[in-house]
Amino acid sequence: MENKNIVPEMFGKNVFNKIVMKERLPANIYKKLKLTIEECNPIDSSISGIVANAMKDWAIEKGATHFTHWFQPLTGITAEKHNSFISPTSDGKVIMEFSGKELIQGESDASSFPNGGVRNTFEARGYTAWDPTSPAFLKEDEAGVTLFIPTAFYSYSGDALDKKTPLLRSIQAISKQSKRILKIFDSKIDKKTRVIPSVGPEQEYFLIDKKYYYKRLDLQLTGRTLFGANPPKGHELNDHYFGSIKERVASYMNELDIELWKLGISAKTKHNEVAPNQYELASIYTDANIATDQNQLIMDTMKKIANRHGLVCLLHEKPFARINGSGKHNNWSLMTNTGINLLEPGKTPHENAQFLLFIVAIIKSIDEYGDLIRISAATPGNDLRLGGHEAPPNIISIFLGDLLTEILNNIKNNEPNNKKKKGKITIGIDTMPPLPKDYTDRNRTSPFAFTGNKFEFRMVSSLMSIARANMIINTIVADTLENFADTLEQSENVETSIYNIIKKTYKDHKRIIFNGDGYSKEWIIEAKKRKLTNLQTCVDAFPKLLLKKNIDVFKRQNVLSENELIARYNIYLENYIKQILIEANTMIDISSKQILPSVMKYQKDIIELVKNAKSIKLNCPAQTDIMKKLNTEIGLFKNILDQLTKMTRSIKIDNLKLLEISKLLKNKLIPTMNELRKSGDNLEMMCDARIWPLPTYAKMLFDI
Secondary structure, eight states: OGGGGHHHHHTTTTBOOHHHHHHHSOHHHHHHHHHHHHHTOOOOHHHHHHHHHHHHHHHHHTTEEEEEEEBOBTTSSOBOOEEESEEEOTTSOEEEOOOHHHHHEEEEEOTTSOOTTSSOTTOOEEEEEEOTTSOOEEEEETTEEEEEEEEEEEETTSOBOBSHHHHHHHHHHHHHHHHHHHHHHOTTOOTTOOEEEEEEEEEEEEEEEHHHHTTOHHHHHHSSOSOOOOOSOSSTTOOSTTOOOOHHHHHHHHHHHHHHHHTTOOEEEEEEOSSTTEEEEEEOOEEHHHHHHHHHHHHHHHHHHHHHTTEEEEOOSOSSTTSOOOBEEEEEEEEETTSOBTTSOOSSHHHHHHHHHHHHHHHHHHHHTHHHHHHTTOOHHHHHHTTSTTSOOSBOOEEOOHHHHHHHHHHHTTOOSOTTSSOOOBSSSBOOOOOOTTOSOOOTTOSEEEOSSSEEEOOOBTTSOSHHHHHHHHHHHHHHHHHHHHHHHTOSSHHHHHHHHHHHHHHHHGGGBOOSOTTSHHHHHHHHHHTOOBOOSHHHHGGGGGSHHHHHHHHHTTSOOHHHHHHHHHHHHHHHHHHHHHHHHHHHHHIIIIIHHHHHHHHHHHHHHHHHHHHTTOOOHHHHHHHHHHHHHHHHHHHHHHHHHHHHHHOOOOTTSHHHHHHHIIIIIHHHHHHHHHHHHHHHHHSOTTTOOSOOHHHHHHOO
């Protein structure tokens, strides 16, 4: 019976949530702070000191000695600078202190964080600002207990230097425009109503034994294997998917659940994924801002707990070539603060018309801004994953399912919706029958699939923050909803206008709907005819960020200024260049210091064998053939290595030529790296396993 209470007792015990606030704050202070959180009002500076003191006392009681403003710079990871609660007094003693000013704002040296050109190097100030809508929390480890305060990060001039700030702006934008639509259907909608993007990310990852990780320089420096021949068995049989979880992995997962529950993260589902030693964790849906913070914590905790079990957690999108990659399926919907899902079809004409209006708004947004959707999932690692096993293709399309597609087609063609025998309702004319929650199958080849009451955006990679994807989705949908609201608020016949918007929008943008196999060759041809977005790589995608239509949509919704967009464009390209160059240099290092010495030693052994055989006039055609083939492959490998070395050494990062350099890497350097890998993998298959210097795929994927 005691075990039944362990989760409720531990859940959120390290989170300064509303329950803790209510217990520790005076009633009037708690009420003000609660309104700030729930209605996204500016923080009242008069209460900050009281809140800070309560937060400090709570943290110290739980063993904390330090606090940090926790933020998400444009580096791909989270950042933190720890400060102790200790403050000196005039009598030479110290006290434990934490002021309202320290809670609300901090200052960090921003000179070493990416800025994309929005400021000069000598302009070093960076500020962190408390985000009260995401609760503070405690992290426990061998170093002690620290209070983490989620914050935004911005420059001296006010430009966003992080992922949280534009995400919060986009949440504000979509709430504002969604409320305008809701008010057309319900005049009682007031300023207290909020519409919140709800997100449930599914986090995929690999686990390998630590002993193999530390023998692989490529995994340590780049997160993925740059060499590795196919194992005799991969995921061909799909026998790992949903299979029995190994005891060592189950132990890891159990401790991971407990640590996440302490942080108030409702880790719900865990299972074996498609590839050997690949797994998935899914958390319960929450608002997009908190979901983003929690997912960053999930990734950090995964790596920390793995280390305790003698394992390493690999979050790279494609740690193993030709093996299923890892994604982070981003399940997105819109919820009111009263708990109504706006993507739930509903059972009445009122609900169905509203549902359809939001659906066609999303269809229009994804069609018009398919390039931004591709950018939202663009990383060098994801270029290796997309279009492969279990990953959607680069072509941007939407899966609606047959029933919803038929309903919208019927509206477009002015036909009644009674073919499915589910009844019909009216908003002046026949529109849509009541629908069960799961009225459509899943399409795992679709990048953006409607799955009952949400859209599953499957392109996001396992390593990425979900902030970028959700910021972009929120922004473009908000812009479309604003356009709809402008029309409907001026309409004399709202019912007819709603129908006309649904009909015209679907007619204009139905090209984006595809319910078939996204992997088929026929779809590639068809998508080209439809002129759908198909950006194969980061280098193809990133320049689209600065198209006028894309700059304008971010400016209209007050999410990103033109300067902030330019900064991100520069940062994305610079990160791409640096990551590819790190991989190239790592390949050169492994090739020169590990592979070549090993294969040449093996070559020497074969030569000695052949020489000795011939000295006693023993015919050895097999050994001679092996020697010749090995010699040819070593020569090829060395030749490609020399090409790669020369090419890599000649590349210098120039901020004025980032796109030009990126294209060079994409078109010249990466193909050369691929050739070197192919030759290296051939050598692995030709060599004695005892002399091969790198742990093989078979060992890493099957030994836990």
